[in-house]
Amino acid sequence: MRKQKIVRTAEQQLLLDQLKNVAEGLGQTLAPFCEVVVHDLLDPAHAIAAIHNKLSGRDVGGPATELGLARIGDAAYPAIVANYANSFADGRQAKSTSIGVKDSSGQYVAALCINVDLTMFHGLQAMFGQFSRIGAGTAPQESLDPAGADGIRRRIDDYAARLSSTPRTLKAGERRALIEELREAGCLEVRRAMEIIAQHLGISRATVYSYAK
Template structure:
């Protein structure tokens, strides 16, 4: 009866592995291990990236679970490697039967090669040369950040966001911005309006 129960469990895990493998292809290999049969532990393998085959023996982590029912059920995001040296991020989920013994495991192995290539390309693309050149592309001549900060500070004092201010509070804020001279600078009203999610005409109206 227990053997039949394990078979049903393994088939359920196989279906999960198939779905996960298809969802995260081509980056993630998903393997179902039958820990009740350590010499032929690999029960199913989806999106095969490691080159292993169904029927191969259990891994060291699988043996650790077989020996110790108290071994952690979830080991996530640990460093691993494929046989050809590719770096892998792995997660292993152990599954117990009714008696508390580990009988199966679902393992995900993410090939980091492509992601590391992306990371290198992005790092190169975003690299900035350390030269003594200073230029601002902000047509508000650098005032945008100060206007945004003043608005955000006012909104935070009322436990809300810049776009959720009540009309009366917004009017008070605009009056303060006007008094501080922010509406007199180039595009000041436009910058404030955009940050509060209202029209420039609304800002001019509140400023009266």
């Protein structure tokens, strides 16, 4: 089926083109931890007009999000929705900001969306926490309860911080040692543990299983 031709005014096309330029500049500046997307709200079935730093795995031509559809249906919808909790398809936590753009008639024609991957920042937070930690004794402070997926992710962040690294920049040998540490802590017994570990490290489940052998 041929894509239906979308008719835009000269003003609407200019706004969309200028927004693409803004997105490209932001994408270059905020790489690699920030995805920047331009949504064409006049073509909701193929709304993604530009995408930079594709953290979500989406492509140009993808459909509008629920927020985009809400804007299309309501000209009174807030122009700026900032710093709301979001997540990528693989479970990584994100925070997002969406900025709607109207033409001179008051119709929403486009939106600029910024999706920040918080994984790296959580790793840095753990690293700084490790650096500034002061203890009276030499015994490590830890919890014996893996506490599910969040517990596994925290343990991975803490491990990476001890190496002055982040989960996704760990070397193969460091990842093997991490898996052994998680095994000793009982984390591999948690439901979907291998999938959770793979997603947080940015590697395949097959690789995690090979480390666990």
